[in-house]
Amino acid sequence: MKNETKQTAGQPSAISVASGNSQAPVSEEMELAVILSVVAQSTSICEVGERLRPEMFSHPDYCLVYRAMLALYQHEADIDMLSIEREMRRLDPEHAARLNGLGFIADRMLKVRNASFIRTYAAWVIRCWVLRQAILKMTVRIGEAQRADADVVGLLGATHKDLEKLEEEFVTHGTTRTAAEVSQRVLGEIYEEQERRRAGEELQVSTGVDEFDRHLGGLFKGEMLVLAGRPSMGKTALALHMTLAAARQGKKVAFFSLEMTERQLVGRILCTLSGVEPDKLRFKLLDDDDRRRLDRAAEELRKLPIFLIYCSGSSLEEIRARCILLQRKYGLDMMVLDYLNLLNVTSGRADVKDTMDLALGEAAGKVKSLSLEFNIVTAVLAQLNRNCETRPSHIPVMSDLRNSGEIEQIADSIAMVYRPEQYNELYDDVTHESYYRVGRLFVIKNRNGATGEVRFRYNDSLTQIYPYKKK
Known part of the structure; x- marks a missing residue:
């Protein structure tokens, strides 16, 4: 020796x-x-x-x-x-x-x-x-x-x-490693998690949407959820709702926005927490009750471990660097990226047109690697192409995702956000239930569970999400 x-x-x-x-x-x-x-x-x-x-x-x-x-x-x-x-x-x-x-x-x-x-x-x-x-x-x-x-x-x-x-x-x-070695280690980890659950610890991160949680079992560290939809379907509203739900669990969440400024994001969150209509923040007058509710919402927001980062035009490398700083300084449990299609993925590439879809697929792979590297939950928003607009049924499918093959392979779960009212669909053809202020969430991939449809309700301004309960 x-x-x-x-x-x-x-x-x-x-x-x-x-x-x-x-x-x-x-x-x-x-x-x-x-x-x-x-x-x-x-x-x-x-x-x-x-x-x-x-x-x-x-x-x-x-x-x-x-x-x-x-x-x-x-x-x-x-x-x-x-x-x-x-x-x-x-x-x-x-x-x-x-x-x-x-x-x-x-x-x-x-x-x-x-x-x-x-x-x-x-x-x-x-x-x-x-x-x-x-x-x-x-x-x-x-x-x-x-x-x-x-x-x-x-x-x-x-x-x-x-x-x-x-x-x-x-x-x-x-x-x-041999199967025996791996099984022994995995069983040890499973039993340890069981003991922590028995002690009341919440290991998974709640989405804040009851039916969605039942489908996925919650969101787990090291895994990536892709939340996709056409514009104005409610992707950001759902992402902010998930962010608040996770933060209320005590989870530290970094919300990266490549589209909305910090003021817009905070305004959306304050409206969500207070119930004040966003129009009043933008161009109408606030009354005394509105101000009291906004003050209470701001006080609640100050207590939540949420980091809002406006990063228009940023690359994934810049976002990763920010995650490293947050991880070192505060710890990090979850990252939300709004949204994938706005990432700067063409830097250093010669032919932008031919490589855009490929670059987006590569970016999705890097986000997944980031979730494994930092052992955090990642939720990535993605915009669908216009194909669903031209079909008789506007319900989105996997191929509506840009570079769907790459993203489908990488993501642990994929959910498509759909609001029937946007296409003048007023009720369910089978159950005849009203679609008034009802959102549909199609879980089209779930690596560790079932796929299917999840429903939720929302208010007029799409700032608040509620559980879906049949009337």
Whole structure:
């Protein structure tokens, strides 16, 4: 074991070469997440210790800490902060003294990530290491190829072997597990969630629409809901209703609007909470009762953990950066994006017309990745094309979504918002129930449950959503 430790100690030189390349992919945030996960729960190193090696870290400081952790793990010693610092001093006294032990990450220890995601963090560190190694090896081969006397056959063979070896490394250090291992872990997570539910904790996020909750079971972290519809169908009204419902559960929600300003958003929310008609805020006069109700609504809104961000013309990368800041400063449970079609997805693309639909599909995939990365609920609004306007039945279908194939594959659930009154449909042809102020929500995809129709009621100004109860 000692020999292994000494061998590892000689690796940081490779790291410094990789780090010197400004184009090399680095993963310092994920490397720190691995370190913090082990500090928070020492047994979590068992999940990654056999496949994540110290030289895979791009940051020399995190590399030393992980070397110390790994040495303790290999010697079956207890892993705590004192033993880690002692091992760091043994491995590299000068470096450890310069870092003041673990003092250099002390300010981050209060924001330790969930140790159960350590495999995800480690997989990202390994991925970036493989890419850096590929850059290093290909740089060498490029230099050889530029020589006038280059052996083409030998060069191609050596390049193939380089890539083959990296491919083996990547597969070897992947997350392949037996069904028995996975089932044991999953059952443990299920039983833990059951205990938390039994204790009264609400794990899922409510949509605020009873029938919708019964269909979906609520909204779950790591999953993406797509709420689609034609203009003026009530997408934003439903999204704001869901935002308020989640915030009233104590969930921290970030609402990103690429269409409405902060004033418009706050005005909509205040009208929802107070029942005051939006026309009175825009161009009519408020009476004393209106002002009292608005003041009470503003007081309630101040107590809710909602972050409203107007980000017209923003890219998903900018939105992700904002999520990182919110996650670090406040924590985050849910993100709402209003709406997908207004994202800046053409930056850096040569042919806008040919790539728009493809770019929207890619953006949806990135939103899904964001929900997994931050372990949050994501609700994405999307606008449908005009196809439903030309059909005898105006009820939307999956193909009305732009790039529907890509979005259908990525989304965990898709619901289409439809207001019959918009098309002068006054009652249900089968039950003859009135469609007066009734919205229909067609759940056309539900990865973890049933599809079907959900109904809700709304007021004249579409600022308030109510449960649908048959009269």
